Amino acid sequence: MNQFWSQRARELSPYVPGEQPRVANLIKLNTNESPFGPSPLALEAMRAAAADTMRLYPDPEATELREALAAHHGVQPEQVFVGNGSDEVLAHAFVAFLKQPQPLLFPDVTYSFYPVWAQLFGLAWEAVKLDSDMRVRVEDYRRAVGSIVIANPNAPTGVALSRAEIARLLEDHPDIPVLIDEAYVDFGGESAVPLIAGHPNLLVVQTMSKSRALAGLRVGYALGDVGLIEALRRVKDSFNSYPLGRIAQAGATASVRDETYFRDNCARVVAGRKAMTQELMRLGFAVLPSSANFVFATHPARGGLELAAALRERAVLVRHFNRPRTAPYLRITVGTEDDTRRLIAAAMDVLGG
Ligand SMILES: Cc1ncc(COP(=O)(O)O)c(C=O)c1O
Numbered sequence: 322m323n324q325f326w327s328q329r330a331r332e333l334s335p336y337v338p339g340e341q342p343r344v345a346n347l348i349k350l351n352t353n354e355s356p357f358g359p360s361p362l363a364l365e366a367m368r369a370a371a372a373d374t375m376r377l378y379p380d381p382e383a384t385e386l387r388e389a390l391a392a393h394h395g396v397q398p399e400q401v402f403v404g405n406g407s408d409e410v411l412a413h414a415f416v417a418f419l420k421q422p423q424p425l426l427f428p429d430v431t432y433s434f435y436p437v438w439a440q441l442f443g444l445a446w447e448a449v450k451l452d453s454d455m456r457v458r459v460e461d462y463r464r465a466v467g468s469i470v471i472a473n474p475n476a477p478t479g480v481a482l483s484r485a486e487i488a489r490l491l492e493d494h495p496d497i498p499v500l501i502d503e504a505y506v507d508f509g510g511e512s513a514v515p516l517i518a519g520h521p522n523l524l525v526v527q528t529m530s531k532s533r534a535l536a537g538l539r540v541g542y543a544l545g546d547v548g549l550i551e552a553l554r555r556v557k558d559s560f561n562s563y564p565l566g567r568i569a570q571a572g573a574t575a576s577v578r579d580e581t582y583f584r585d586n587c588a589r590v591v592a593g594r595k596a597m598t599q600e601l602m603r604l605g606f607a608v609l610p611s612s613a614n615f616v617f618a619t620h621p622a623r624g625g626l627e628l629a630a631a632l633r634e635r636a637v638l639v640r641h642f643n644r645p646r647t648a649p650y651l652r653i654t655v656g657t658e659d660d661t662r663r664l665i666a667a668a669m670d671v672l673g674g
Pocket residue numbers: 352353405406407408409432472476502504527528529530536539540541
């Protein structure tokens with residue numbers, strides 16, 4: 322800190338992203354990236370976009386990408402908003418409509434960026450406790466509030482709500498904005514997108530970082546009623562009119578059009594999750610039922626912090642959140658078959674089995 326900092330900068334407690342190590346040969350299972358590469362068609366489109374036209378600004382509306390996403394999700398292009406990663410889309414939503422006179426609600430264990438944006442943009446918020454199985458109970462949100470954000474599947478638990486449960490949440494709250502963050506929905510969750518038609522207060526946010534293996538490109542998007550999308554555009558155009566460059570637009574569009582590669586990759590991750598879960602359970606871990614590309618697991622013999630450190634010594638990187646309810650757990654990303662083998666070998670070594 323120094324004398325040039327604003328009061329706001331002094332007060333912030335920024336989000337801490339997962340480690341991106343510079344050490345080679347680490348098994349990196351700490352930031353929920355895809356172990357498989359992006360669609361070859363996306364890579365080809367990005368190479369083609371790296372051309373003389375890079376001297377020109379990109380399409381500020383990302384029209385082609387929004388059209389491709391609209392076709393993929395069965396909505397109109399005017400119902401699609403794109404941004405520089407879903408983090409940017411979520412941040413804009415906090416300003417555009419989650420900020421209301423009454424507080425924003427979200428689970429006590431969830432994506433740790435939500436309280437950071439609330440603080441940055443001056444939103445009052447309240448955390449709603451997950452139940453003892455680490456599940457969101459939509460009944461617990463039945464109270465007078467200004468807005469709601471829920472990650473579904475939730476992070477870092479991986480536990481999902483059904484579409485019927487989201488529908489009940491929306492029935493309880495027809496008059497406030499409800500945001501469902503579906504960063505991990507493609508790995509077995511039920512998307513709330515079909516509920517958009519009947520709910521002008523619902524915004525669904527998704528990302529290309531996980532199921533489309535494009536974390537390095539930074540592309541996320543929102544789907545919802547044109548009224549909500551218009552609010553997001555107003556915020557975007559008061560902040561950065563060109564959030565997606567030409568290469569990002571080209572790569573993301575080609576990825577969305579490559580349905581076969583997308584489906585195959587999701588299926589491979591789901592199979593890998595099943596295998597990893599079985600292996601972890603064999604070692605005595607309790608694993609929450611995951612619909613994401615990671616699992617949240619705890620071992621009765623060792624604390625999470627200790628286990629994460631011991632795995633790191635054996636070149637396996639997992640994520641640990643050192644807060645009261647999450648401290649016993651490790652969040653472990655689904656990797657390749659070889660990654661899982663090395664994870665399990667390291668865990669066996671640590672546990673002495
Ligand atoms: C629940 C959730 N939402 C959103 C994001 C942001 O993803 P991105 O900004 O890469 O689209 C993440 C990233 O890990 C996440 O876990």
